[in-house]
Amino acid sequence: MTFEEYVPGAADDHEPATMADMLTVAGNAAAVAPVGAAPILEVDKLRMYFPVKSPGLLRRTVGHVQAVDGVSFQVVEGGSLGLVGESGCGKSTTGRLITRLYTPTSGAIRFQGEDIAHAKARQLKPLRRDIQMIFQDPYTSLNPRHTVGAIIGAPLAIHKILPKKQILPRVQELLEIVGLNPEHYNRYPHEFSGGQRQRIGIARSLTLQPKLLVADEPVSALDVSIQAQVVNLLQDIQREFGVAFLFIAHDLAVVRHFCPEVAVMYLGKIVEIGDRDSIYNNAHHPYTQALLSAVPDVRQAATGGRRERIRLEGDVPSPIDPPSGCRFRTRCPIAQEICARHEPPLLQIGQRHKVACHFPGRLGEAPREPLTSGLLGVDREGRPDPGASPSTDLVEQPGFADTWFDLDKKTIGRV
Amino acid sequence: MSTAPTPYLSVQDLKVHFPTPDGIVKATDGLSFDLERGKTLGIVGESGSGKSVSSSAILGLHRGSSAQVSGHILLDGVDLLELSNEDMRKMRGRDVSMIFQDPLSAMHPYYTVGNQLVEAYRVHNKVTKKEARARAVEMLDRVGIPNPDKRIGDYPHQFSGGMRQRAMIAMGLINDPGLLIADEPTTALDVTVQAQILDLLQDLQREFNSAVIIITHDLGVVAEMADDVLVMYAGRAVEHGPCKEILTHPEMPYTWGLLSSVPDVSGDTNARLLPIPGSPPSLLNPPTGCAFHPRCLHRDKVPGDLCRTELPPLVVGTRIGSHLKRCHLSDPDSIYESEVLPEIAPDLVDEIVADKATDNAADDAEGAR
Numbered sequence: 001m002t003f004e005e006y007v008p009g010a011a012d013d014h015e016p017a018t019m020a021d022m023l024t025v026a027g028n029a030a031a032v033a034p035v036g037a038a039p040i041l042e043v044d045k046l047r048m049y050f051p052v053k054s055p056g057l058l059r060r061t062v063g064h065v066q067a068v069d070g071v072s073f074q075v076v077e078g079g080s081l082g083l084v085g086e087s088g089c090g091k092s093t094t095g096r097l098i099t100r101l102y103t104p105t106s107g108a109i110r111f112q113g114e115d116i117a118h119a120k121a122r123q124l125k126p127l128r129r130d131i132q133m134i135f136q137d138p139y140t141s142l143n144p145r146h147t148v149g150a151i152i153g154a155p156l157a158i159h160k161i162l163p164k165k166q167i168l169p170r171v172q173e174l175l176e177i178v179g180l181n182p183e184h185y186n187r188y189p190h191e192f193s194g195g196q197r198q199r200i201g202i203a204r205s206l207t208l209q210p211k212l213l214v215a216d217e218p219v220s221a222l223d224v225s226i227q228a229q230v231v232n233l234l235q236d237i238q239r240e241f242g243v244a245f246l247f248i249a250h251d252l253a254v255v256r257h258f259c260p261e262v263a264v265m266y267l268g269k270i271v272e273i274g275d276r277d278s279i280y281n282n283a284h285h286p287y288t289q290a291l292l293s294a295v296p297d298v299r300q301a302a303t304g305g306r307r308e309r310i311r312l313e314g315d316v317p318s319p320i321d322p323p324s325g326c327r328f329r330t331r332c333p334i335a336q337e338i339c340a341r342h343e344p345p346l347l348q349i350g351q352r353h354k355v356a357c358h359f360p361g362r363l364g365e366a367p368r369e370p371l372t373s374g375l376l377g378v379d380r381e382g383r384p385d386p387g388a389s390p391s392t393d394l395v396e397q398p399g400f401a402d403t404w405f406d407l408d409k410k411t412i413g414r415v
Numbered sequence: 416m417s418t419a420p421t422p423y424l425s426v427q428d429l430k431v432h433f434p435t436p437d438g439i440v441k442a443t444d445g446l447s448f449d450l451e452r453g454k455t456l457g458i459v460g461e462s463g464s465g466k467s468v469s470s471s472a473i474l475g476l477h478r479g480s481s482a483q484v485s486g487h488i489l490l491d492g493v494d495l496l497e498l499s500n501e502d503m504r505k506m507r508g509r510d511v512s513m514i515f516q517d518p519l520s521a522m523h524p525y526y527t528v529g530n531q532l533v534e535a536y537r538v539h540n541k542v543t544k545k546e547a548r549a550r551a552v553e554m555l556d557r558v559g560i561p562n563p564d565k566r567i568g569d570y571p572h573q574f575s576g577g578m579r580q581r582a583m584i585a586m587g588l589i590n591d592p593g594l595l596i597a598d599e600p601t602t603a604l605d606v607t608v609q610a611q612i613l614d615l616l617q618d619l620q621r622e623f624n625s626a627v628i629i630i631t632h633d634l635g636v637v638a639e640m641a642d643d644v645l646v647m648y649a650g651r652a653v654e655h656g657p658c659k660e661i662l663t664h665p666e667m668p669y670t671w672g673l674l675s676s677v678p679d680v681s682g683d684t685n686a687r688l689l690p691i692p693g694s695p696p697s698l699l700n701p702p703t704g705c706a707f708h709p710r711c712l713h714r715d716k717v718p719g720d721l722c723r724t725e726l727p728p729l730v731v732g733t734r735i736g737s738h739l740k741r742c743h744l745s746d747p748d749s750i751y752e753s754e755v756l757p758e759i760a761p762d763l764v765d766e767i768v769a770d771k772a773t774d775n776a777a778d779d780a781e782g783a784r
Binding site: 027028029030086087193195196223224225226227228229231232250252253254256257276280290291292293294295296297298299300309311312314315 | 679
């Protein structure tokens with residue numbers, strides 16, 4: 001189905017007071033992954049270092065904020081990948097790199113097979129039609145001096161897709177799709193509520209019929225009851241138009257609902273990536289486990305009292321001078337000596353599950369011996385082991401391989 | 416009623432009205448609740464439902480503004496609304512204190528954290544600067560700030576978000592107040608830090624035996640922290656009762672909406688997100704009758720046009736006496752179980768059926784005896 005064929009159901013009898021009602025009658029269950037879809041976006045060892053300048057006249061570079069440091073993942077056509085993590089972990093920077101609002105320090109961003117990591121401004125223009133972004137703050141991301149019609153129609157004029165006369169009907173059609181009254185194209189952003197403004201932002205991102213939408217915290221600035229409206233709208237859009245999503249959020253419950261695949265980031269690195277079930281029910285990284293146990297749960301009321309949770313001490317270290325080896329080791333409850341010496345590789349431990357930890361295991365079942373010492377060619381404390389040779393096939397790739405190391409059976413698993 | 420202990424805090428028919436050029440904004444319109452020492456009340460609602468306005472009224476923060484505050488706020492038997500400004504000033508910080516949502520804007524950027532803590536202590540206690548400083552270090556240590564004797568000289572911007580909120584809590588508790596109001600204390604924080612702060616608040620509450628009001632929009636936080644829950648909508652309480660009762664057997668469609676519009680991190684993936692349609696009403700010109708009726712999906716189950724014409728009173732719910740609700744629906748619990756729960760938590764329905772079966776079996780056994 002294309003945009004042109006889409007006719008929303010009860011869009012005719014709009015009253016201003018019930019503008020937002022359109023898509024809210026039916027709720028949506030959690031999204032499911034498309035089966036056997038080809039990757040539309042492949043990110044390979046992406047790095048973004050921001051220089052830190054010294055004060056004074058010379059402005060020498062004295063260090064780098066390692067905001068994103070070697071991140072690899074895939075997003076399939078019509079699928080959605082969730083990026084979660086605490087503030088400062090690099091998830092928003094990753095989103096901005098993919099939309100090429102920043103130029104990465106190194107690494108590749110392959111969109112439909114073509115590397116766009118260092119594309120020039122002129123080459124980027126056609127790309128902008130395919131990759132669009134939804135911003136977090138609906139108050140600052142819309143120009144207050146432009147009408148809604150001008151905001152939503154601007155991409156059509158810039159890319160010279162439609163003649164001027166046809167822009168307005170298309171804008172009205174888009175307003176209908178996102179559940180706003182099409183007659184309101186002449187209004188200014190301040191005349192709308194937060195949820196409605198977010199819908200305007202979504203309409204703008206849909207104007208050029210993109211194939212990939214980067215949604216950077218699309219619901220976190222909204223009221224609880226409005227959040228669900230916007231999440232359902234995004235799900236409807238994905239189902240109707242088959243848009244792929246990179247969904248960046250810190251709310252683990254919303255990500256679980258929206259994304260069949262999830263990547264957990266910590267200090268610029270992916271520590272665990274996998275499908276919904278692997279991450280939420282079978283997490284093997286201590287950080288993912290701590291993050292999940294920290295989420296307050298409504299169902300707790302039925303049992304009363306508070307759950308035992310993993311307490312992480314302290315704060316996230318500075319990305320200017322991250323800890324050696326594993327970056328999580330300073331707050332990790334199971335860290336050992338090898339963690340300070342070597343960075344754990346992102347190991348595939350399930351059909352769609354990778355984890356970067358020397359001691360991966362379910363909560364309370366972490367192995368005592370480092371699982372990675374053989375692969376890295378070191379002994380259990382991380383010193384070089386003359387008897388062992390490091391494995392050569394540890395190349396990290398964006399997607400998932402057909403074989404993996406099954407931790408439960410201690411064998412190589414196959415599809 | 417005479418045997419019941421008098422509650423530490425008793426708010427009766429509190430009204431906060433703001434006159435504006437367009438008319439009177441009824442931010443809080445007839446709010447009543449009681450709270451005892453050592454207990455936590457969670458106030459839930461969307462922005463603009465009057466949660467923050469009500470709690471700042473308890474602190475007397477509307478004095479000197481154009482707001483019209485009426486009703487009674489009895490703290491340990493003293494009506495805070497009848498105190499003079501000077502007496503209220505003496506209570507503030509000593510008996511009632513507040514933790515704000517954004518510690519960066521709630522702290523003074525030009526003073527060190529230590530100076531602000533020392534000041535808060537010396538306003539209410541006749542002590543030397545040295546003693547006050549020692550007390551400040553002790554409090555910073557208590558809330559878990561490393562090297563408190565060094566960090567006390569830092570400015571707020573040198574602290575991380577979580578540490579600032581800890582310092583804020585230390586400042587709120589430095590005079591050992593009987594009532595602590597926490598206005599969205601963790602909204603600006605990451606989940607792992609939020610968990611640290613909630614743990615800390617709970618430990619401190621046990622230690623100081625204070626009454627705590629926690630204002631939030633996150634039902635998960637309420638479920639873990641609160642003994643009682645008060646759900647507010649458009650300036651009024653719409654549901655009030657013990658936390659477990661409200662979250663497992665809510666009887667007001669607005670509470671159903673709140674529960675169904677946030678996904679649960681451990682819930683069934685078949686559960687659907689059912690948002691509340693529309694947006695919160697303007698308090699300048701609130702809807703007639705039940706303020707929630709334009710957004711309510713269950714209005715058709717009430718005979719006539721009652722929801723639109725008549726404001727439902729806050730009455731005892733269908734299950735237990737301490738559960739109050741403001742709704743015309745006559746049998747909300749069965750609607751919740753048959754219509755709402757299967758959509759938002761299909762996995763819980765089986766549990767309820769199983770519970771009922773065991774209940775019935777127990778009843779039968781008792782009947783046989």
